[in-house]
Amino acid sequence: MATLIESVVTHDAAACRASRHARVQQLITADETSLVDLETLVATLPICSTGRVFVEVPDASWIFDLxxxxxxxxxxxxxxxxxxxxxxxxxxxxxxxxxxxVIAWADEMLCTDADEACATRIHLLGGFLGTADIADHLTGTLGVDQSAVHTPARFGLATAH
Structure with missing residues (x-):
């Protein structure tokens, strides 16, 4: 989990309030197998983070206030x-x-390298099947650099963190 935390930019609340402060868009995915990793990751995000968290669960009983x-x-x-x-x-x-x-959202909302005013950090924490499809779409169809897509090392996809 340390590598997930290291990849998040650290700064304080005053920096987040600054008018010229660069906002970093986050795209985070998880499923029922990665909820602890998800909670750990979002706890380390700067308060000024923007973006989406998508969590797939077997049924509504898994949903909690994240x-x-x-x-x-x-x-x-x-x-x-x-x-x-x-x-x-x-x-x-x-x-x-x-x-x-995630693919539908990314096709419409994901900041790209061409958009200099926005940077995106991508953490795919879910199971292999969904993660592989998402990583393939981001890197193959949308042209996201593989080094920008962080996945569990055990999957052997994109960049493991």
């Missing part, structure tokens, strides 16, 4: 309330709701 900086939004994805691939009638597989939501 404290994030005021400019961030948490989206809980209840797998039991979602369907799998369109037209199949199957249940939503682990990682499927997370990948669909």
């Amino acid at each position: 404290t994030v900086p005021a400019r961030m939004i948490v989206t809980w994805l209840d797998r039991s309330a979602r369907t799998g691939d369109p037209g199949t009638g199957r249940a939503c597989a682990p990682g499927q709701a997370l990948a669909r939501a």
